[in-house]
Amino acid sequence: MFNFKLGKKNKYYTLYSEIRKEILRGKLKEGTKLPSKRSLAEDLGVSVVTVQLAYEQLFAEGYVRTEERKGYFVERVESIAATVESRKKTLCEPQKKQYKIDLVKGSTPAHMFPFSTWAKLIRLVLADCGEHLLERVPCGGDYELKSAISDYLYRSRGIDADPERIIIGAGSEHLYGVIVQLLGRDTLFAVENPGYGKISSTYSLNGAKWVAVDVDERGMNIEKLASVGADAAHVSPSHQFPTGAVMPVSVRSKLINWAERGERFVIEDDYDSEFRLFGKPLESTYALCPEKVIYMNTFSKSLAPSMRLGYMVLPAALYEKYMSLFSTSANIVPLFEQKALAAMLNGGHFERHISRLKNYYRGVRKKLLERLDGICEVRDTGSGLHVIAKFPQAKDDGEIKAQALSRGVNIRCLSDYLLSPMEGVEKCAVINYSGLTL
Amino acid sequence: MFNFKLGKKNKYYTLYSEIRKEILRGKLKEGTKLPSKRSLAEDLGVSVVTVQLAYEQLFAEGYVRTEERKGYFVERVESIAATVESRKKTLCEPQKKQYKIDLVKGSTPAHMFPFSTWAKLIRLVLADCGEHLLERVPCGGDYELKSAISDYLYRSRGIDADPERIIIGAGSEHLYGVIVQLLGRDTLFAVENPGYGKISSTYSLNGAKWVAVDVDERGMNIEKLASVGADAAHVSPSHQFPTGAVMPVSVRSKLINWAERGERFVIEDDYDSEFRLFGKPLESTYALCPEKVIYMNTFSKSLAPSMRLGYMVLPAALYEKYMSLFSTSANIVPLFEQKALAAMLNGGHFERHISRLKNYYRGVRKKLLERLDGICEVRDTGSGLHVIAKFPQAKDDGEIKAQALSRGVNIRCLSDYLLSPMEGVEKCAVINYSGLTL
Numbered sequence: 001m002f003n004f005k006l007g008k009k010n011k012y013y014t015l016y017s018e019i020r021k022e023i024l025r026g027k028l029k030e031g032t033k034l035p036s037k038r039s040l041a042e043d044l045g046v047s048v049v050t051v052q053l054a055y056e057q058l059f060a061e062g063y064v065r066t067e068e069r070k071g072y073f074v075e076r077v078e079s080i081a082a083t084v085e086s087r088k089k090t091l092c093e094p095q096k097k098q099y100k101i102d103l104v105k106g107s108t109p110a111h112m113f114p115f116s117t118w119a120k121l122i123r124l125v126l127a128d129c130g131e132h133l134l135e136r137v138p139c140g141g142d143y144e145l146k147s148a149i150s151d152y153l154y155r156s157r158g159i160d161a162d163p164e165r166i167i168i169g170a171g172s173e174h175l176y177g178v179i180v181q182l183l184g185r186d187t188l189f190a191v192e193n194p195g196y197g198k199i200s201s202t203y204s205l206n207g208a209k210w211v212a213v214d215v216d217e218r219g220m221n222i223e224k225l226a227s228v229g230a231d232a233a234h235v236s237p238s239h240q241f242p243t244g245a246v247m248p249v250s251v252r253s254k255l256i257n258w259a260e261r262g263e264r265f266v267i268e269d270d271y272d273s274e275f276r277l278f279g280k281p282l283e284s285t286y287a288l289c290p291e292k293v294i295y296m297n298t299f300s301k302s303l304a305p306s307m308r309l310g311y312m313v314l315p316a317a318l319y320e321k322y323m324s325l326f327s328t329s330a331n332i333v334p335l336f337e338q339k340a341l342a343a344m345l346n347g348g349h350f351e352r353h354i355s356r357l358k359n360y361y362r363g364v365r366k367k368l369l370e371r372l373d374g375i376c377e378v379r380d381t382g383s384g385l386h387v388i389a390k391f392p393q394a395k396d397d398g399e400i401k402a403q404a405l406s407r408g409v410n411i412r413c414l415s416d417y418l419l420s421p422m423e424g425v426e427k428c429a430v431i432n433y434s435g436l437t438l
Numbered sequence: 439m440f441n442f443k444l445g446k447k448n449k450y451y452t453l454y455s456e457i458r459k460e461i462l463r464g465k466l467k468e469g470t471k472l473p474s475k476r477s478l479a480e481d482l483g484v485s486v487v488t489v490q491l492a493y494e495q496l497f498a499e500g501y502v503r504t505e506e507r508k509g510y511f512v513e514r515v516e517s518i519a520a521t522v523e524s525r526k527k528t529l530c531e532p533q534k535k536q537y538k539i540d541l542v543k544g545s546t547p548a549h550m551f552p553f554s555t556w557a558k559l560i561r562l563v564l565a566d567c568g569e570h571l572l573e574r575v576p577c578g579g580d581y582e583l584k585s586a587i588s589d590y591l592y593r594s595r596g597i598d599a600d601p602e603r604i605i606i607g608a609g610s611e612h613l614y615g616v617i618v619q620l621l622g623r624d625t626l627f628a629v630e631n632p633g634y635g636k637i638s639s640t641y642s643l644n645g646a647k648w649v650a651v652d653v654d655e656r657g658m659n660i661e662k663l664a665s666v667g668a669d670a671a672h673v674s675p676s677h678q679f680p681t682g683a684v685m686p687v688s689v690r691s692k693l694i695n696w697a698e699r700g701e702r703f704v705i706e707d708d709y710d711s712e713f714r715l716f717g718k719p720l721e722s723t724y725a726l727c728p729e730k731v732i733y734m735n736t737f738s739k740s741l742a743p744s745m746r747l748g749y750m751v752l753p754a755a756l757y758e759k760y761m762s763l764f765s766t767s768a769n770i771v772p773l774f775e776q777k778a779l780a781a782m783l784n785g786g787h788f789e790r791h792i793s794r795l796k797n798y799y800r801g802v803r804k805k806l807l808e809r810l811d812g813i814c815e816v817r818d819t820g821s822g823l824h825v826i827a828k829f830p831q832a833k834d835d836g837e838i839k840a841q842a843l844s845r846g847v848n849i850r851c852l853s854d855y856l857l858s859p860m861e862g863v864e865k866c867a868v869i870n871y872s873g874l875t876l
Contacts, residue, residue: 013718017596020721053717061720062686078691110569119564122774126557131548134742158455170608170770177615185645198766205763207623207645218500248500253516279491280451282499283458304572306773325643328636332608335744336560337772382498 011046012053019054023063026079034064034072100408106385106434107305112357117349118340125339133339137331140322141168141311142338148345149311156351157273157284159295161313167322170332171308172271172298173202179267179294180206181325182318183232189267190230192220194417194425196241199234199269212419215240219247222254232265233258238273238282239384242417242430246381252285259292265315270297272384274354275434277362282383291315299341301434302354309333309341361385364436376429385434388414394427404429449484450491457492461501464517472502472510538846544823544872545743550795555787556778563777571777575769578760579606579749580776586783587749594789595711595722597733599751605760608770609746610709610736611640617705617732618644619763620756621670627705628668630658632855632863634679637672637707650857653678657685660692670703671696676711676720677822680855680868684819690723697730703753708735710822712792713872715800720821729753737779739872740792747771747779799823802874814867823872826852832865842867 022028035043037051044051055072058064064072125133140146146163153159169175176199180187185207191200193212203210211228214221220235233255237247247255259266268285276282286295290313298310314322331338344350365380365387372378372389379388394400397413404411414425460466473481475489482489493510496502502510564571578584584601591597607613614637618625623645629638631650641648649666652659658673671693675685685693697704706723714720724733728751736748752760769776782788803818803825810816810827817826832838835851842849852863 057717060684060717062684062688062690075686075688077688078695107574110572113569113572115569115572122564123561126560131551131553134548134551134553134744136545136743171768173767174770181643205619246498246500248513250500250513250515252500257516279495279498280454300768305574305768306572308768308770308772329611330609330738330743330746332612332746332770334746334772334775337774 012050012057015044015046015050015054016057019058020061020063023058023074023077024079028074030074030076032074033070034074036071099410102410102435103404103429103431103433104410104412106432106436108301108303108357108434109360109437110304111437112353112360113304114349114353114356118344121340121343121347121349122336125336125343129335129339133335135335137333137335137338139326139329139331140164140166141331141333142335142342145338145342145345146311148342152345152350153313157270157281157287159284159287159313161286161290161295165314165316165319167312167314168331168333168338169310169312171300171310172269172296173198174308174332175296175298175310175312176202177206178322179232179312180208182314182321183208183265185209187231188229190220190225190228190233191419192235192240193419193422194242194414195419196236196271197417197419200419214422215243215245217243217245218251219245220251220255222251222258225255226258231263232267234267234269235285236269236271237285238270238276239381241271241384242386242388242412242414244379244381244384244386244388246282246383247285249283249288252288255285256289256292260289264292265318266293268293268295270295272301273297274302275358275361275385276383277358277365278382286313291317294318302357303341303350307337307341309337360438361433363438364433367438368431368433368436372431379428386430386432389429389431391427391429397426400427400429450488450495453482453484453488453492454495457496458499458501461496461512461515462517466512468512468514470512471508472512474509537848540848540873541842541867541869541871542848542850544870544874546739546741546795546872547798547875548742549875550791550798551742552787552791552794556782559778559781559785559787560774563774563781567773567777571773573773575771575773575776577764577767577769578602578604579769579771580773580780583776583780583783584749586780590783590788591751595708595719595725597722597725597751599724599728599733603752603754603757605750605752606769606771606776607748607750609738609748610707610734611636612746612770613734613736613748613750614640615644616760617670617750618646620752620759621646621703623647625669626667628658628663628666628671629857630673630678631857631860632680632852633857634674634709635855635857638857652860653681653683655681655683656689657683658689658693660689660696663693664696669701670705672705672707673723674707674709675723676708676714677819679709679822680824680826680850680852682817682819682822682824682826684720684821685723687721687726690726693723694727694730698727702730703756704731706731706733708733710739711735712740713796713799713823714821715796715803716820724751729755732756740795741779741788745775745779747775798876799871801876802871805876806869806871806874810869817866824868824870827867827869829865829867835865838865838867 041048041051146166150163189210190213192215286293296312376389376391414428479486479489584604588601627648628651630653651663724731734750814827814829852866
């Protein structure tokens with residue numbers, strides 16, 4: 001009945017899969033009786049146990065049925081035009097274009113990361129926590145890290161946040177998604193125009209509606225915000241991307257009062273507040289009214305892009321909502337990373353790292369401004385890691401980018417970050433120098 | 439004008455915040471001129487630089503404006519009824535109820551986890567990869583882990599998956615969300631009834647619609663599935679939770695053919711296929727038709743609950759869609775975990791761990807069945823880590839749970855997992871023994 005050889009290894013599996021194939025191919029019709037174990041064993045020169053195992057596997061998967069004292073019979077199985085995949089391993093990612101200088105995608109230079117400290121802390125955590133690292137992490141995150149962040153916020157930003165209200169997430173994009181789940185998909189999010197495209201696209205990806213509100217030199221225009229009927233305003237008051245606008249407190253108070261006039265919330269995206277290169281970081285909007293502002297920040301920018309770790313501080317009302325939605329879920333960030341980061345914050349390593357970075361970037365910035373001097377007008381608020389360079393003589397944005405590209409420089413203009421048309425953004429290049437090295 | 443003392447430390451910040459307070463309180467009205475730096479410095483007995491810094495901070499935040507050669511003037515700031523949070527640290531999580539025996543929430547006993555191996559691998563990864571651990575991970579995950587999983591799937595499940603098509607995610611819940619983003623929010627998901635509540639609730643949380651389809655002893659009923667007009671079917675054919683039903687190939691082929699009759703997909707949730715305690719794991723539905731099935735599994739159950747790491751294998755069409763949506767995003771799982779797990783898989787540690795676990799659970803299961811013998815009828819397919827125990831003499835499900843609770847045992851019944859009413863599930867307890875120890 002069967003004409004095939006069984007190798008030395010894993011005989012029963014080979015037998016099982018050969019018979020399986022015959023059934024799927026339709027060669028073995030429904031109702032066909034399989035040969036008795038003994039006879040098949042003799043035919044193939046294998047042990048009865050081998051055949052037994054193969055038949056049992058076929059039975060367990062429903063290819064055959066047994067009938068008391070009669071043996072095994074082929075079951076009815078619809079044939080499938082199953083497409084079989086090739087096993088060839090293709091490259092992981094299409095190779096990205098290489099530039100001499102990239103002023104678009106900026107990421108902290110690896111050599112600035114305190115790797116040895118980090119490695120030491122990880123070994124420490126491994127030794128200290130041991131098997132506790134295997135425990136399920138509460139939805140909001142590990143309490144040790146939450147407290148560490150709370151203390152850090154108090155020291156560095158004057159933010160007085162109950163650790164309980166701090167939610168640990170796997171980076172900004174993940175947190176944007178959680179915010180949609182918290183505020184609901186019928187929420188209309190006002191986002192900054194021009195702005196960081198990931199914000200609006202992530203809201204869309206999560207099924208939420210958004211509207212672009214123009215940004216002027218004082219950040220999001222509150223009059224325009226009030227006119228679009230939004231329920232939440234996603235802003236970065238410390239240093240707007242890409243315009244670099246810093247929102248003065250007079251506008252912030254307007255923003256808060258807008259939120260207080262309804263069931264509205266402000267999302268303060270403090271993505272690079274650590275990098276105010278001169279003077280203290282600007283005060284947060286959160287501090288002005290903790291019950292109306294969701295404060296959020298990430299460590300991906302300040303530590304390492306691979307560190308997908310961010311957090312948000314929730315107003316009481318939203319915290320209740322969060323717990324009702326997620327109290328049965330485990331936190332998404334591995335406890336390991338959380339413990340290591342907590343140690344980094346509590347040991348003061350993080351702040352030392354940031355001030356080293358700031359020193360470094362002051363140098364980069366100085367060199368950069370020297371180089372740009374004369375060829376363009378630079379708008380720089382001393383915050384964050386990018387400046388706006390206006391080229392009045394340029395024909396248009398296309399020419400600016402082409403000129404740069406011809407020198408192997410990847411650059412974008414304000415207009416590339418527009419979500420809806422806007423006046424007066426022409427001939428302005430956005431220079432992100434966070435990836436530059438001296 | 440100002441009557442307050444400045445301490446020794448951080449004088450300029452104290453000065454800044456005192457003036458700030460006055461402005462927010464409305465004590466310093468709009469237009470008021472601040473004293474000259476020199477005079478204020480003399481009044482307070484501090485250096486002019488201190489005053490200078492304080493004024494600059496106030497200026498940067500927009501509390502004051504400067505007028506050429508006139509000095510600093512208070513800006514217009516709407517007063518805010520800012521609520522101030524208390525700094526008391528509350529407990530992280532409400533203490534969970536403690537049971538003597540928990541047959542609901544099961545998690546691998548910590549002592550079974552090969553912690554020393556894992557710790558060794560982590561030190562190894564740290565030494566081997568060094569600063570590469572800081573690099574941004576491509577959206578789909580680290581290629582080394584993707585290949586390791588591909589090889590593992592081939593060895594253990596006979597699944598032939600191109601590593602490229604494997605997407606690394608932060609556990610099942612996260613992957614369910616990604617699937618919603620892939621298939622779109624207008625997709626109607628068919629979920630198993632009774633079933634694992636997290637699946638339907640996570641779909642809802644992500645804004646997708648779902649419909650419950652009854653499960654019989656052969657898994658999801660395909661006739662009923664065909665009648666509800668669903669676009670995707672979320673099933674666990676190897677071992678349905680909670681009924682324990684194993685879907686025979688005759689039904690699987692019907693399921694595939696249902697999917698092939700339209701723009702439909704099958705989501706094969708293989709959550710505990712590793713734990714078929716006898717014989718080889720059942721063949722996957724994915725292997726029958728890789729272009730219609732999203733195969734998914736997680737390591738949270740097999741390794742440790744804190745390890746929020748799962749994966750899915752995408753059909754070509756969905757892989758294209760995935761890349762178009764996420765190619766600019768970084769993967770959500772830290773590279774560190776990914777490298778460590780890859781080492782665990784490639785070194786054969788994971789499979790050794792699983793077979794040790796299976797041995798262990800065979801013992802637990804044997805003891806459990808002995809104990810249950812006589813008091814109830816046990817339905818057990820030898821797959822997975824839970825069995826169904828029917829108590830025909832019990833008055834109702836309430837009594838079963840009450841009886842158990844009186845002995846400090848936490849237990850649920852089939853009816854607790856119903857998403858829509860269904861016949862014939864009464865008096866059946868679901869006994870999850872994955873958390874039991876010998």
